[in-house]
Amino acid sequence: MSALLAQAEFVRPPIDWHAAAPELTLLAFGALLTMMDIGWLERGRRAAAPMASIALLATMIPILTLAADGADRSMFNGAFVVDNYSLIMKAMFVLAGYVVVLLSTNYIAEGDYWENEYYGLLLSSILGMVLMASARDLITIFVALELLSIPAYMLATWRKRDLKSNEAGLKYYLMGVFASAVMLYGMSLLYGSTGSTLLTDIGAVLDTGADPTAVVVLGIIFVVVGFAFKVSAVPFHTWAPDTYEGAPTPVTAFLSVASKAAGFVALMNILFVGLLGRDDVVEPLMWVLAAASMTVGNLVALRQTNIVRMLAYSGVAQAGYMLAPLAVIGDVPDTALGAVVTYLVIYAAMNLGAFAVVIAAARKTRSAEIGDFRGLFHYAPGLTVAMTIFLFSLAGIPPLGGWFAKFRVIEALIDANNASGVALGVVVAVNSVIALYYYARIGLGMWAEEAPDGDLSRVDVPPSLVAAIGLTAIVTIIFGLGLVVGDFTDVSLLPTGI
Amino acid sequence: MLGQYLPLLALFAVAALFAAGSFVASGLFAPRNPSAAKQAPYECGIVPTKETPERFPVRFFLVAMIFIVFDIEIIFFYPWAVAQGGLGIFGLVLIMVFSFAVFESFVYLIGNGALEWGPLKQTAPPSGITSPERTTQTTIRRVGLEDRGPARGDDAEEAA
Numbered sequence A: 001m002s003a004l005l006a007q008a009e010f011v012r013p014p015i016d017w018h019a020a021a022p023e024l025t026l027l028a029f030g031a032l033l034t035m036m037d038i039g040w041l042e043r044g045r046r047a048a049a050p051m052a053s054i055a056l057l058a059t060m061i062p063i064l065t066l067a068a069d070g071a072d073r074s075m076f077n078g079a080f081v082v083d084n085y086s087l088i089m090k091a092m093f094v095l096a097g098y099v100v101v102l103l104s105t106n107y108i109a110e111g112d113y114w115e116n117e118y119y120g121l122l123l124s125s126i127l128g129m130v131l132m133a134s135a136r137d138l139i140t141i142f143v144a145l146e147l148l149s150i151p152a153y154m155l156a157t158w159r160k161r162d163l164k165s166n167e168a169g170l171k172y173y174l175m176g177v178f179a180s181a182v183m184l185y186g187m188s189l190l191y192g193s194t195g196s197t198l199l200t201d202i203g204a205v206l207d208t209g210a211d212p213t214a215v216v217v218l219g220i221i222f223v224v225v226g227f228a229f230k231v232s233a234v235p236f237h238t239w240a241p242d243t244y245e246g247a248p249t250p251v252t253a254f255l256s257v258a259s260k261a262a263g264f265v266a267l268m269n270i271l272f273v274g275l276l277g278r279d280d281v282v283e284p285l286m287w288v289l290a291a292a293s294m295t296v297g298n299l300v301a302l303r304q305t306n307i308v309r310m311l312a313y314s315g316v317a318q319a320g321y322m323l324a325p326l327a328v329i330g331d332v333p334d335t336a337l338g339a340v341v342t343y344l345v346i347y348a349a350m351n352l353g354a355f356a357v358v359i360a361a362a363r364k365t366r367s368a369e370i371g372d373f374r375g376l377f378h379y380a381p382g383l384t385v386a387m388t389i390f391l392f393s394l395a396g397i398p399p400l401g402g403w404f405a406k407f408r409v410i411e412a413l414i415d416a417n418n419a420s421g422v423a424l425g426v427v428v429a430v431n432s433v434i435a436l437y438y439y440a441r442i443g444l445g446m447w448a449e450e451a452p453d454g455d456l457s458r459v460d461v462p463p464s465l466v467a468a469i470g471l472t473a474i475v476t477i478i479f480g481l482g483l484v485v486g487d488f489t490d491v492s493l494l495p496t497g498i
Numbered sequence B: 001m002l003g004q005y006l007p008l009l010a011l012f013a014v015a016a017l018f019a020a021g022s023f024v025a026s027g028l029f030a031p032r033n034p035s036a037a038k039q040a041p042y043e044c045g046i047v048p049t050k051e052t053p054e055r056f057p058v059r060f061f062l063v064a065m066i067f068i069v070f071d072i073e074i075i076f077f078y079p080w081a082v083a084q085g086g087l088g089i090f091g092l093v094l095i096m097v098f099s100f101a102v103f104e105s106f107v108y109l110i111g112n113g114a115l116e117w118g119p120l121k122q123t124a125p126p127s128g129i130t131s132p133e134r135t136t137q138t139t140i141r142r143v144g145l146e147d148r149g150p151a152r153g154d155d156a157e158e159a160a
Helices: A002-007 A017-040 A042-046 A048-069 A084-110 A116-134 A138-156 A163-194 A199-208 A214-230 A239-246 A249-274 A276-301 A307-328 A333-365 A381-395 A401-415 A419-448 A463-480 B002-029 B059-111 B151-159
Strands: A073-075 A080-082
Touching: A017 A042, A017 A048, A017 A073, A017 A080, A017 A116, A017 B059, A048 A084, A048 A116, A080 A084, A080 A116, A084 A116, A084 A249, A084 A333, A084 A463, A116 A138, A116 A249, A138 A163, A138 A249, A163 A199, A163 A214, A163 A239, A199 A249, A199 A276, A214 A249, A214 A276, A239 A249, A239 A307, A249 A276, A249 A307, A249 A333, A276 A307, A276 A419, A307 A333, A307 A401, A307 A419, A333 A381, A333 A401, A333 A463, A381 A401, A381 A419, A381 A463, A401 A419, A401 A463
Parallel strands: none
Antiparallel strands: A073 A080
């Protein structure tokens, strides 16, 4: 013991404060938010939502300065990396969080829910996501995952007097910890067979091909299954519809966009940096997950009568589209990564937008049944136009963002130039046609039918919701016109890229 | 190589045998003289006088949370204290940042009345209408849209 102590001379690890600035900003504002609650009580409660918005916008500053600087940074032996890819994902998480704050402002205040705690937990969850974008080490990834998941379990139960919300939180929690346990077991197997938790080291060991043991394969499968729960891929999606329906709608938007994207970011970090040497295992696994998620998600969504449940199943199907490029990571890694990143960013905009319209319309209809959206055009034409944009974008109709995202996915699959890639491309195309039916059915009801109760009084849409819908609609449209493309496809996680 | 797990397997077998044996022995040899007192639910040896109340004070949970807060602080303090000579100023600053974070959660708990004991106050009006007041005496507040009249919505419209 004493010999060990004598050997381990402590060397202060070099810390790049600029690289860690986004995380530190979020952390400091989160602590401040909690202190406000203790010190000011009711006054602090009123200031909670503006404070959370300021926190998220302030976090954008270091992200933008890091992007302007342009240099790739690495800390803690490569466990924490800031590069082009991680900055894009960080900005997406922070901006998605900002839109969720906009969605929450009236919902949480008018429902008389706990406010400071709500925004504190939201910031904490976003902190986990921002950290996840930089994590290149199994332990860092796990810590980031728990940091983003545990507040989300609590947020899902925020309507605590509602049994459905309790059910939502409990199901999400139980499935989440189960997935964490499975994933940790997989990580322990990877660590045991490669001798390192650093993804680059794991990648180096696997690249040599010296140790093609079944243990590594089992570890890969368990890790992938753990994240498949997080991104709600079939057959690990069963928690999603119940959780989405029961949770407060802004939280549902947060879970279906930010939390799902965080799962994808973690999955991509592990697959591209660590497991690219075993693409013989990863590719078939991803192929099956992607094809099953698309097909089951779309077919079940056809029969939904509640719009939130329909969006949940549509989210499962969208996760399938995003998993599809990962089925060809061994053939065209950079193209596949660019396709997933592009899809994640566009999906965030259009799905948050769809939820924003649902929240705005539900302020009048007090329900999320699809039937109650009939005749929306007659009393809320603006909301109807916005919802149509988001739904058609989700369906992938040009010239909207969703079309461009699907185009990148299919392009990556064709680029792989092999039978499995082309076959999956066909599955994507067929599923897009199926999906159009249930998206267009809502659109048709909104435009062509009469309001169910003949009540044509206008919907009172608060300014924060108008801002959220406007922001997401603009992003959805400019992506579809192909105005901001280069940065999102110019990403790489390959060793030469770092 | 797997031979080293043999004792573990034997332990499992012994445990299973013991559990099964206990069940069988209890079924065979235990005397059965049931009476009303024996079949009643056991509650601290006192005869139950009323149904279990619907709401428990959450204070016990909050005390447990305070315990966990300090538990975690100790877990991180101990290795730091052992190695602090080598860690120097850097370690000292980091542990101070850490203890600030831990202390903040403690202050949050105290600020929300986790340690305020005393006679239990009637926290919710009998009608079940939401009370937006939060006093230092209670952390319990009713939430949700149910049972709420249109009063707030009307206020909002007047303000707008």
